[in-house]
Amino acid sequence: MNTIDTFNTFVATHLNNAQRQAVNHESGSLLVIAGAGSGKTRVITARITNLILNHQVNPSSIIALTFTNKAANEMKERITHFLGSEKTLPFVGTFHAYCVRLLKQYRNLLPVAFETILDADDQQKIIKNILKKNGLQKQFSEKNVLYQISQIKNRSIAPEVDIAKYNEPLLLDIYKKYEQEKLVSKCLDFDDLLLYCLKLLKNETFQLLHQQRVRHLLVDEYQDTNVVQHELLKLMSLRNHNLIIDSLCAVGDEDQSIYSWRGATVTNIRNFSQDFSDTTIVKIEQNYRSIQEVLDVANHVIVHNKTHTPKKLWSEKHGTNRIHVLNFASEYQEADAIARALTLIQTHDQKKLSDVAILYRTHAQSRALEEALIKLSIPYRIIGGVQFYDRMEIRDLLAYLKLIVNPYDRISCARIINVPARTLGQKSEEQFFTIWDQQPLEHFKEIAQRLMDDASITQSKKHALFSFISIFDDITPDTVPSQALQNIIERTRYVAYIKDAYEKEEATERLANIDELVHACEHFQESGTNTIQQLLENIALMQDYSAQAAHEKNAVLLMTLHAAKGLEFDTVIISGLEEGIFPTSRSLYVQESIEEERRLFYVGITRARERLLLTCAKHRHTYGHMTEQQRSRFLDDIPSKTIPRHDSFFWRNHDTITFFSQWFGLTTIGTIKQPAPLQVKSTSSASLKHRVTATQQVSAESPSSGVTDWRINQPVKHTQFGIGIIKKIEQRSHQTFVEVAFKTGTKKISADFLSKV
Numbered sequence: 001m002n003t004i005d006t007f008n009t010f011v012a013t014h015l016n017n018a019q020r021q022a023v024n025h026e027s028g029s030l031l032v033i034a035g036a037g038s039g040k041t042r043v044i045t046a047r048i049t050n051l052i053l054n055h056q057v058n059p060s061s062i063i064a065l066t067f068t069n070k071a072a073n074e075m076k077e078r079i080t081h082f083l084g085s086e087k088t089l090p091f092v093g094t095f096h097a098y099c100v101r102l103l104k105q106y107r108n109l110l111p112v113a114f115e116t117i118l119d120a121d122d123q124q125k126i127i128k129n130i131l132k133k134n135g136l137q138k139q140f141s142e143k144n145v146l147y148q149i150s151q152i153k154n155r156s157i158a159p160e161v162d163i164a165k166y167n168e169p170l171l172l173d174i175y176k177k178y179e180q181e182k183l184v185s186k187c188l189d190f191d192d193l194l195l196y197c198l199k200l201l202k203n204e205t206f207q208l209l210h211q212q213r214v215r216h217l218l219v220d221e222y223q224d225t226n227v228v229q230h231e232l233l234k235l236m237s238l239r240n241h242n243l244i245i246d247s248l249c250a251v252g253d254e255d256q257s258i259y260s261w262r263g264a265t266v267t268n269i270r271n272f273s274q275d276f277s278d279t280t281i282v283k284i285e286q287n288y289r290s291i292q293e294v295l296d297v298a299n300h301v302i303v304h305n306k307t308h309t310p311k312k313l314w315s316e317k318h319g320t321n322r323i324h325v326l327n328f329a330s331e332y333q334e335a336d337a338i339a340r341a342l343t344l345i346q347t348h349d350q351k352k353l354s355d356v357a358i359l360y361r362t363h364a365q366s367r368a369l370e371e372a373l374i375k376l377s378i379p380y381r382i383i384g385g386v387q388f389y390d391r392m393e394i395r396d397l398l399a400y401l402k403l404i405v406n407p408y409d410r411i412s413c414a415r416i417i418n419v420p421a422r423t424l425g426q427k428s429e430e431q432f433f434t435i436w437d438q439q440p441l442e443h444f445k446e447i448a449q450r451l452m453d454d455a456s457i458t459q460s461k462k463h464a465l466f467s468f469i470s471i472f473d474d475i476t477p478d479t480v481p482s483q484a485l486q487n488i489i490e491r492t493r494y495v496a497y498i499k500d501a502y503e504k505e506e507a508t509e510r511l512a513n514i515d516e517l518v519h520a521c522e523h524f525q526e527s528g529t530n531t532i533q534q535l536l537e538n539i540a541l542m543q544d545y546s547a548q549a550a551h552e553k554n555a556v557l558l559m560t561l562h563a564a565k566g567l568e569f570d571t572v573i574i575s576g577l578e579e580g581i582f583p584t585s586r587s588l589y590v591q592e593s594i595e596e597e598r599r600l601f602y603v604g605i606t607r608a609r610e611r612l613l614l615t616c617a618k619h620r621h622t623y624g625h626m627t628e629q630q631r632s633r634f635l636d637d638i639p640s641k642t643i644p645r646h647d648s649f650f651w652r653n654h655d656t657i658t659f660f661s662q663w664f665g666l667t668t669i670g671t672i673k674q675p676a677p678l679q680v681k682s683t684s685s686a687s688l689k690h691r692v693t694a695t696q697q698v699s700a701e702s703p704s705s706g707v708t709d710w711r712i713n714q715p716v717k718h719t720q721f722g723i724g725i726i727k728k729i730e731q732r733s734h735q736t737f738v739e740v741a742f743k744t745g746t747k748k749i750s751a752d753f754l755s756k757v
Contacts, residue, residue: 003053003082003083003084004053004054007046007049007050007053007054007082008054010046010082011023011024011046011050014042015039015042015043015046016284016286018282018283018284018285018286019039019042019043019046019284021282022043022047022249022251022282022284023043023046023047023050024050025047025247025249025280025282026055026247027246027247028243028247028248028278028279028280029243029247029248029273029276029277029278029279029280030247030248030249030250030279030280030281030282031222031249031250031269031272031273031279031280031281031282032044032249032250032251032252032282032284033252033253033254033281033282033283033284033309033311034251034252034253034284035253035255035283035284035285035287035311035313036253036255036256036287036289036290036298036313036602036603036606037287037288037289037290037313037568037606038284038285038286038287038288038313039284039288040220040251040253040284041071041074041075041078041220042078043251043284044064044075044218044220044249044251045075045078045079045082046082047218047249048062048064048075048079048090048092048218049079049082049083051216051247052083052088052090053082053083057215057216057246059088059089059090060090060091060213061090061213061214061215061216062090062091062214062215062216062218063090063091063098063214063216063217063218063236064090064091064092064093064218064219064220065093065094065095065098065217065218065219065220066092066093066094066219066220066221067094067095067220067221067224068094069093069094069097071220071221072092072093072094072097075092075220076089076092079092095194095229095232096190096193096194098197099193099194099196099197099232100117100193102197102200102210103188103193103196103197103200106200106206109200109203109206110196110199110200111199112183112186112196113186114186114187114188114196115186115187116186116187116188117187117188117189117190117193118182118187118188118189118190120146122187123142123146123189124142124143124146126178126181126182127142127145127146127174127178128142129181130174130177130178130181131145131174134173134174134177136170136174139170140170140171140174140500141500141501141502143501143502143503144500144501144502144503145171145174147502147503148171148503149163149171149175149178149191150190150191150263151263153191153192153195153228154191154226154227154228154262154263155226155227155263155265156227156228157195157198157227157228157231159195160175160179163175194228194229194232195228197232198228198231198232198235201232201235201236202235207235207239210236211236211237211239211244211245214236214245215245215246215247216245216246216247216248216249217233217236217237217245217247217248217249218248218249218250218251219233219249219250219251219252220251220252221251221252222250222251222252222268222269222272223252223253223254223256223257223264223266223268223269224252224257224259224264225264225265225268225269226262226263226264226265226268227263227265227268229268230265230268230275233248233250234275234276237276238276241277242277243276243277243278248276250269250272252269253269254266254269254270254308254309254599255302255305255308255311255599255602256565256599256602256603257269257596257599258561258562258565258596258599258600258603259562260592260596261505266596270307270309283311285311285312285313285314286313286314286315286316287313287314287315287606288315289315289568289606289609290313290315290317290606290608290609290610291315291317291318291319291322291609291610292314292315292316292317292318292319293318293319293320293322293323294322294323294605294606294608294609294612295313295314295315295606296642297323297605297612297638297642297643298313298602298605298606299312299313300637300638300639300642301598301601301602301605301634301637301638302598302599302602304598304637305595305598305599306591306595307595313606319610321662321663322610322611322612323611323612323613323614323642323643323644324612324613324614324643324644324645324646324663325614325615325616325635325638325643325644325645325646326613326614326615326616326645326646326648327615327616327617327618327631327645327646327647327648327649328615328616328617328618328648328649328713329617329618329619329648329649329711329713329714329715329725330617330618330619330620330713330715330725331365331368331576331617331620331621332368332372332523332713332725333617333648333649333651333712333713334368334575334576334615334616334617335368335369335371335372335575336372336375336656336713337615337648337651337656338358338369338372338573338575338613338615339369339372339373339375339376339378340376340653340656340657340660341613341656341660341663341664342356342373342376342378342556343376343378344657344660344661344664344666345571345664346378348664348666351664352554353378353379353380353554353555353556354553354554354555354556354557355569355570355571356556356557356569356570356571356572356573357556357557357558357559357564357567357569357571357572357573357607358556358557358558358559358573358575359559359560359561359564359572359573359574359575359604359607360558360559360560360561360574360575360576360582361560361561361576361581361582361584361600362509362512362560362581362584363385363388363391363509363512363513363560364388364509364512364513364515364516365516365575365576365581366382366385366387366388366558367388367513367516367517367520369558369575370387370388370542370546370558371520371542373556374542374545374546374549377545378549378556379549379552379554379555379556380546380549380555380556380557380558381549381552381555381556381557381558382557382558382559383557383558383559383563383564383567384559384560384562384563385559385560385563387543387546388513388516389539389542389543389546390543391510391513392510393494393498393510393513393514394513394514394517395415396415396416396419396494397485397488397489397494397514397517398536398539399412399413399415399416400412400416400471400472400488400492401481401484401485401488401532401535401536402536403416403444403472404472404475404476404477404479404484404532405477405532405533405536407443407444407445408443408444409444410433410436410444413444414429414433417429417432417468419497420492420493420494420496420497421497422464422465422467422468423460423461423464424461424464424465425461428451428461428464431451432447432448432451435447435450435451444469445469445472448465448466448468448469449469451465452465452466470491471487471488471491471492474487475487475488477531477532477533478531478532479531479532480525480530481521481524481525481529481530481531481532481534481535482518482521482522482525484532485517485518485521486518489514489518494514495511495514498510498511498514499511508586519621521535522621522741523621524538525746526727526739526741526746527727557569561574561582561600561601561603561604562600564603564604564607565603567607568607568608568609569607569608569609570608570609570610570611571608571610571611571612571613572604572605572607572608572611572612572613573612573613573615574601574604574605574612574613574614574615575615575616576615576616576617576620577614577615577616577631577632577634577635578616578617578620578629578630578631578632579629579630579631579632579633580629580630581620581629581632582597582600582601582632582634583597583598583632583633583634584597597634598634598637601634611663611664614635614643616629616631616632616635617629618649618715618757619715619723619725619757626723626724626725626741626742628723628757646659649711649714649715650709650711650714651711652711710726710729710736710738710751710754711726711729712726712727712728712729713725713726713727714726714756715756715757716738716740716754716755716756716757717754717755717756717757718740718742718747718749718753718754719753721740721742721744721747722742723742723757724740724741724742724747725740725741726738726739726740727739727740727741727746735750735751735752736750736751736752737749737750737751738751738754740754
């Protein structure tokens, strides 16, 4: 059987009717609405192969554009498999890669000379110099400026006009100087590649030449295109608003448009048939990934978007008892239950932890989950991010705490002596540590004092050093950790530093991590960690374990919902489904933002092949306070008859194990192995390890006796102290005493003075 016959047999036997329609559509404009898991890559690669083999189209006249090199490489491999050779491949690559190709080939037509492409570091250096020359370092950060310029460039085909309308006049001046610096350096930045290609295509002679050479255009993930990319496509394919090339095919799914913060414009795919007249629309709704019950949930959710284009995913796969909603008392009970569920998979020969993903809306949510996994010795890896205690802002603040415990810690001092910036400069830092090398028995405050006593040091440097050591005033190793941390955050103005240094989206995420660190300190204190020394020891043990677990191949995967796009797993757990968390508080009052959040939830649901668990908590610590949470509106989008919902407030460990054993189809509950205690590779004190493990067990275990109705992590109410969470229960004769974490602190009181929430 020859290549053509083999390919045609594949199309006839391996593609469904909608897929074949998209592949065989010969000419004109085509929009393929490819639902999640519907085999869109198979369609777009088969369409390219069909043009080459059955219609004798020259591969050099075909351009296929996508968004990642990974996707492009996968498409090339599939086309090569069909054709049997790489020599006949058309161009398949990212928008930016194609634009570089055109700009280099036709550089003589560009309005400016172009030799190199700036990377992110080079861009920051240019902006940093501009800010320094104009005395604007305190008003702007280079990262924030670059983010704002990039956003405007991605959303405008004439950024020089739109940036002039911006509310910050100084930004226009910085932008002009930035563009001038690139001009004299003969450089373009990443965003310029699209914009200068746009200028190239506006040259009528070149546009005609391009349209004569490129007769077939295909674009993958069209829902992720921005304003400039959409305009590029129009210039490549239209003349006088009519399609001039042989075929144009856009493949995408508006229900998976989740990147507006990166400039993606969902209206591009919604308005496609208006911008490209006589468009044929093909909907591919059969899903090959998930069971029908998962798709039913996804379908119920997405129809609540008012601007949703109707489609209904369906599958030939079916299952029973595969989806549940669990409502917990707190984020700690939520994390602990998830971890205990994973112990069943961990100890079962036929199931793999790597087939499970825990998804959350923001990185800050990983902290409680990580600690619960570490406590039960479950290996995990974070995808698209770093482990909580390894994040930059967390390491900065922990470095301050380390310097309190050990004032001779040069590594920690080097990290934060100029963070946030104190105008010390590199030379001053070098001088500081040179003196320390000469005086190794002195601590950092004494070295700073030596420099301040030096007559050759300027007053501004002396002031910077004084402000640095003043941060540590009245803070000792025995200071309550959360109070010490709050003092450091306030005295360093660390929050303002983060807001100034990063664009809004990233700054918000980093600030959420800081709030979570403060809450982590409070949580450790409730479990008996009362000093900074103990806190740092506990964190060190967790970091050591997570570093070892990160190398495990069979590890559960943790990631944000954005990072999960394009991935799939047997079991998906989506945690934190509460108003203000998912959807985020920033989106609550903007319809477009709510709809994008709902699309993100839809993406998360459709990652699941076999099982889906949705969780929420009634109480959660947010922004330093324990708040009563309202379940996410997205859960209300799902009819209650569709999936079982469980209030799990009073579940004991046995209840949790029983529930998940039944859900996973494991009938021999009594034979389940208990996980080994946390193992530490380092030679740290054995008694320390015992103390940490014991402390964690005390905070997690529920009493096995049926004497009391009170449960660990149960929310309760006191007439004076308000709402709190039970952390410890003690039975004395016929009376029950409990330790409860209130906003004002942990109190040990008789249970008679408490009421259930």
